[in-house]
Amino acid sequence: MTTSYDASGVHPVLGVDAGTTTLREADHLVRALASTLALPPGTVACTHLIRTDARRGTAVSLELPDHASAANAWRHLTESEPPPGHREAAAHAAAEHTARRSGxxxxxxxxxHLTGTIPLSDLLELTAIDRVTVVGATSGELPAPTTPVHTQNHVRPxxxxxxxxxxxxxxVGNTLAPFEVPNPTPCCADHP
Structure with a gap:
């Protein structure tokens, strides 16, 4: 496991590459890190696809709300030396998250708050999600704020x-659902 850490930013971002290869494995890693590191409220944890000559798989980025939490996580994550190629993947994940280009x-x-079926307005008002897009909708077309969203308990902005x-x-029934489903079919999921 390796990380990239810059204490100078407003919200410190750590990159972690533990050798996961699929998005599902990376999701599990995020949950494990949240528990192990006791990540504070306000943390944003993302997965990133890594496609380099040295590494094919996924890495994780953690944006922590304060420097003390980041420093504690950094100490824990850097207790062991990372395998070759993992440092670059972690740095890439942290850089992409910091720039808010991907993740x-x-x-x-x-x-x-994103469990069951909720109105679109709640999804936008109660979370850090800035906006939604509807796949296949014409440009500028937005659903009504009261449109039900079936979260499937799996929302990945x-x-x-x-x-x-x-x-x-x-x-079905003039409702919406996240594009990403919780359990994609094996033929289409997590291609390296």
Missing amino acids: RAVLFPGAE EWRDGELVLALVPA
Whole structure:
């Protein structure tokens, strides 16, 4: 496991590469780190696909709300020397998250409110998600704030151009659902 840490930023971001290869493994890593490191409320944890000559798989980024939490996590994560190629993947994940160019958020403020079916307005008002897009909708077309969203207890917004954006798809009965499903079919999931 390795990390990249810059204490000069407003919200410190750590990169972690524990050798996970799939998004599902990275999601489990995020949950394990949240428990092991006792990540504080306000933490944003993302997964990142890594495609380099040295490494194919996933890495994780952790944006912590304060420097003390980041320093404690940093000490814990750097107790062992990382395998070759993992340091670069961790640094890449941290850089992408810091720039808010990419990263699939697993933990983020308000995520605990995203269970069952909720109105779109709650999804936007109660969480750190900045906006939604509807796959297949015409440009500028937004659903009504009262539109039900079937969360499937699996909501993974992504950083895009500085915003945390959730991709939704139309669902049965004029409702919406996250584009990413919790248990994708093996033929389509997590291709390296």
